[in-house]
Amino acid sequence: MVERGGSGVPGGRRKQRVSMADVAKLAGVSSQTVSRVSNGHPGVISSTREQVLAAMRELGYRPNSAARALRYGQFNTIGVILFSLSSTGNSRTVEAIATQAAAEGYAITLIPIDVPTQDNVLGAFTRMGELAVDAVIVIMEIHLLDTGTVQLPPGVHVVVVDSDAGDRYSVVDTDQADGARKAVRHLLDLGHRTVWHVTGPETSFAGQRRTQAWRAVLEEAGRPVPPPLHGDWSSESGYAAGQELARHPDCTAVFASNDQMALGLLRAFHELGVRVPEDISVVGFDDIPDAAFFVPPLTTVHQDFAEVGRRCVQGALDQIRARGAARPGTDLVPTSLVVRRSTAPPRI
Amino acid sequence: MVERGGSGVPGGRRKQRVSMADVAKLAGVSSQTVSRVSNGHPGVISSTREQVLAAMRELGYRPNSAARALRYGQFNTIGVILFSLSSTGNSRTVEAIATQAAAEGYAITLIPIDVPTQDNVLGAFTRMGELAVDAVIVIMEIHLLDTGTVQLPPGVHVVVVDSDAGDRYSVVDTDQADGARKAVRHLLDLGHRTVWHVTGPETSFAGQRRTQAWRAVLEEAGRPVPPPLHGDWSSESGYAAGQELARHPDCTAVFASNDQMALGLLRAFHELGVRVPEDISVVGFDDIPDAAFFVPPLTTVHQDFAEVGRRCVQGALDQIRARGAARPGTDLVPTSLVVRRSTAPPRI
DNA sequence: GGACGAGATGTTTACGTAAACATGCGGAGC
DNA sequence: GCTCCGCATGTTTACGTAAACATCTCGTCC
Incomplete structure (x- = not known):
């Protein structure tokens, strides 16, 4: 047969x-x-x-989808421009985008940018314009778009993740500030006098917002604001920060701007004989799957990447269907604090 | 102007x-x-x-790329079917594929499959057939394709990652066996009498091959082969295995089939007062970026995901350009052992 | 029994691009 | 001075699909 x-x-x-x-x-x-x-x-x-x-x-x-697309003037495809897939957050967001898009009958096309220079982003947009794409989702620290010199191809709808360009574009993001507030308040509630902080890179809006929120909570509570230590998301930079912090006898609590840096902190503290959480409490951000298996299991802020991805696709489809220009605005996805064993009240 | x-x-x-x-x-x-x-x-x-x-x-x-594609009968796009982006290996491979494809003037389209059932894979292939794609790269534990009931759309070229279907498809993969051999030999060379092993899921060819190689090296060396402990790639399963292993006083060395399970081992050993590497040496597989910042830094087998991605794209393009059917065969990317601080000679 | 209408199917056309072929123009060679 | 050739540009056509319109065949109703 x-x-x-x-x-x-x-x-x-x-x-x-x-x-x-x-x-x-x-x-x-x-x-x-x-x-x-x-x-x-x-x-x-x-x-x-x-x-x-x-x-x-x-x-x-x-x-033949080409003929179909030609006929309908639609590709049923969403483009995703992103800097890197190697960060947990990005890859999980992309996965969620792909899944959600598939459920809506859309495929997704990936355009990676090796170095996020203005030129490369521009080039990616240009390519996107020529590509078979109905809408574009940009996952990136995106000041680049703010200069106004980047000309988005007309007729291509855009959703941006991880940006504060909400005045110009449709932005979806985790509620960074709220997450950071939860982390810092948790530590204060445990009785810590203040909370130290390891930042993300300055170029990251997500990192900036976490740091701002950290500072704001401390100031609101009338606590001293220790000088932040600067990291770059990597475990390595967390490790370096940990070596520094271990020298401050009055440091009893640290909020790291992501889990990887928290991992670096844990290693540094362990090597230097600083016990977590007995001597120092540590909170991270992201809730990567491994965080529950760090030594000790990490208290951290859970991001709902799947929801971010879903809303991105939703936003993109809304624009496509409405045939309208991007409605600027910011859509924030809430976070939750996951308390594990890296936090405890300070020793008296 | x-x-x-x-x-x-x-x-x-x-x-x-x-x-x-x-x-x-x-x-x-x-x-x-x-x-x-x-x-x-x-x-x-x-x-x-x-x-x-x-x-x-x-x-x-x-x-208009649709018109162009219609005219040329080509889309300049490669489809990637994959089960999940959340594993480090997959996301890095995809990133490399995307980068390499972009360099060759190809875009990539992602088709995620939530559950890798036969039906879903079939469905993905069907969709791919209708999609604007010149070739398909499948990243997946792929016995599903071996049944022969999956009918790949003719004219669509296929490259498979993580599979032993080299007799039927063009396969690119890390040289799993060689990597595992390096890991086990390293431990034997340090003086361990034998090496215990935490496996990946049975459904994974990569995992299977690592386990086979582990067993082969021990047998060649005339060492006893301890019963393998079964994991599923997750830190959690490694943690469970670690609790088990800590009870075996004669266990001095463990080869975990990936880094996340090694992380679970480290946590379990730490909690139970088993020192690494003094009491037990641990080797992982993958060399995820965090591995250098585990406590202690993990000795592991480095996979060159970028190279895998590059060769996938190369293979796909070769097929497209040759207009030929897939030339079955397996292309193995070498690994390297990265020695950090989780391994040491056994106590006497 | 004839007209009408509804439903099934066929024909024409356009989508945007680019190869293949056609045209028209000017300069070189005799 | 005329022909021929080469180059710049225009015209026709096809790629595969599907909307819009055309036709054709019934059955029904008066």
């Missing part, structure tokens, strides 16, 4: 690609009828439909 | 999309000449070329 050996190119080198016309010829109908069957339109009598379906099966017909 | 305010939709609501015909009209030439300019063909006098370019700029012309 099933044609065997059909997975290759059967019958020598048949025509490169099967079109509706081929199916129509075999089924003895017009190509328009094939189109109707292919798209599930009504008004095709079932015997005809069966014939067409049989012909499709026999020839291995698959619709 | 530069038209201002051009970033939106200038001039009210001009025609939805600028075509070559529009440019041609404005420039006072035929659309064919526009095409020639657009594609950098010779035989256009420079004054004409300038006129056309000016018209393009003024109208914000961007070529």
Whole structure:
């Protein structure tokens, strides 16, 4: 029944690609009828439909998406421009975007940018313009877009993640500030007099906002604000910060701007004989899967990357469907604090 | 000079999309000449070329990739089917694929599969067939493809990662066996009598091969082969294995099939007062960025994901350019052992 | 029984691009 | 001075699909 050996190119080198016309010829109908069957339109009598379906099966017909896109002026594809997939947050956001997009019948096209210079972003946008894409999601620290010199191709809808360009673009992001507040308040509630802080890179809006919130909570509570230590998201920079902090006898609590830097802190403290949480409490940010298995398990702020991804796609689709320009605004996804064993009240 | 305010939709609501015909009209030439300019063909006098370019700029012309694809029968896009982006290996491989593909003028389209059932993979292939894709790279534990019931759309080229289907498909993968051998030999060379092992999930070919190699090295060396402990890649399963292993007083060395499980081991050992590496040596696999900042820094097998990605793209492009069917075969990327501080000679 | 209508199917056309072929122009060679 | 050739540019056509319109065949109703 099933044609065997059909997975290759059967019958020598048949025509490169099967079109509706081929199916129509075999089924003895017009190509328009094939189109109707292919798209599930009504008004095709079932015997005809069966014939067409049989012909499709026999020839291995698959619709040509290029022709379809040309006809409809739509690609059913969303482009994602991003700096790097190697950060947990980005890859999980992308995964969520891809999943959600698939559920909506959209594919996603990835455009990685090795170095986030103005030129490269511009180039990516240009390429996106030429690409088969109905909307673009940008995952990036995006001051680059703020200069105004970047010309987004008209007709391409944009959603931005991790940016404060909410006045110009449609922005979706984790509620960084709220997450950071939760972290710092948790430590204060435990009885710590103040909280030290390891920042992310200055170029990151997410990092900036976490740091701002940390400072704001301390100031509101009337606590001293220790000088922040500067990190760059990497475990290594956390390690360096940890060596520094271990020297401050009055440091009893640290809020690291992400989990990897918290990991570096943990290692540094461990090597220097500083016990966590007995001597110093540590809170991270992200809640990467491994965080529960750090030594000790890390108290951290959970980000709902899946939700961010979902809202990105939703925003993009809204724009596509409304055919409207981007409605600027910021959509914040809430966080939650996950308390594990790296935090405790200070020793008296 | 530069038209201002051009970033939106200038001039009210001009025609939805600028075509070559529009440019041609404005420039006072035929659309064919526009095409020639657009594609950098010779035989256009420079004054004409300038006129056309000016018209393009003024109208914000961007070529329609759907029409182009229809014309050429090519999409300049590679599809990537994968199970999950959340594993480090996958996301880094995808990133490398995306980067390499971009360098070759190809975009990549992501098709995530939530649950790797036969049906879902089939569905993904079907969708890929309908999608605008010239080749497909599958990153997946892929016995599913081995059943033979999955009918790959003819004309779509396939490269597979993490599979032993090298007899049927073009496979690119890290040299898992060699990496595992390096890990086990390192431990034996340090003087350990034998090496215990935490496996990956049974469904993973990568995991299987690492386990096979572990066993083979021990047997070759005439060492006893302890019963392997079964993990599932997660830190959690490593943690469970660690609790088990800590009870075996004769266990002095463990090879975990990935770094996350090694992390779980480290945590379990730490909690139970087993010192690493003094009491037990631990080796992982992957060399995730954090591995250098575990407590203690993890000795592990480095995988060159970037190279895997590069070769995938290369393989896919070769197939596209040769217009040939997949040439089955396996292309192995070498590994290297990174010695850090989680391994040491056994106590006497 | 004839007209009308509804439903099934066929025909024409356009989407934007670019190859293939056609035209028209000017200069070189005799 | 005329022909021929080469180069710049224009015209036609096809890629695969599907909307819009056209046609054709019944069955139904008066």
